[in-house]
Amino acid sequence: MIGHLIAAAPHEEDPSQTHHWLWPEGYEILFGGLASLMIFALLWWKAGPLLKKGMAARTQRIQDELDGAAGALSSAEAEASKIREAKGDIEAERQRMLADADAQAEALLTDGRARLDAEVADLDAKADADIVSASSRVSDELRGEIGRMAAAAAERVVRSTLDDDTQQRLIEDYIARVGASA
């Protein structure tokens, strides 16, 4: 019965309901579209420059950052170049120092060898001279000793022969020699 009642009841239109479950009403689309256009136009008119300006500023900032990065990259590359150059210089300097050290060591070695050779030659010469000198000295000493011994022996012999007759003969010889020397 109830069903019949419901079914028999006249259908009244609900103003909150549209004719289509998806699409609004035509006037709503019209007015909504116009309102939207107005809002967009207003936004374009008022917010557009600000937005444009902000975008430009951002673009500039990004560009600046890009430029700064490029400058930093350039500086870094220059620094890297300098470092590479310095590294090359250091290597060259190291090579030069090593070459100098080698040259000095070689010169020292050569000089040391020459000096050593000279000293050895000097020592040889001195040793030879010392040997000759010692030989000569020993020979001289031996000769001197022989001379002293011979002289002492001669004196002993002479003293033993100097009796009174010999003394008188020596005196007479002296007188005769002096007297004849006029």
Place this chain on the structure above:
Amino acid sequence: MSTDARIDGYARALFEIARAEGTLDEVEDELFRFARSYESSDELRNALTDDQIPAAKRQSIVEDLLGGGNATPTTIQLVSMVVGSGRGRDLPAIIDRLVQRAANAKNLEVAEVRSAVELSDDQVERLKAALANAIGKNVNVKVIVDPAVLGGLVATVGDTVIDGTVRTALDQLKSRL
């Protein structure tokens, strides 16, 4: 007064005294011998030059040495005088100057002759003649007995030396050896 002038003064005084006494030759000869003994004996030299010994004691030493007929009284007195006056150190120089003065007075050169043994009077006379012949001047020979010469004679007349000693011959032999 310098030492040289003092020596000359003493020599002149001794010379005049000896000449006045008329014993110049004897005194000169004795003094010469005494001087040589003085030079060769350290003991005698020390005794006669020691200031700690009284002059009278030094003079008595001289009288003991030269007394007993070893020298004339004049010689003894002259040496005593020099020693007593404290000039013992200058005694050889004074005597040499006296001998030189005596030789000059007689126009003679002094010939100092060293021999290992005493020479006889004959040998002295012949040596005197030989030296005079050799140097062209008369000489007053003063003989000194010096065993160091070993044998032979060496005569010194002024700067001239005539050497004939065994000592010198041996020295030359040593040099050659």
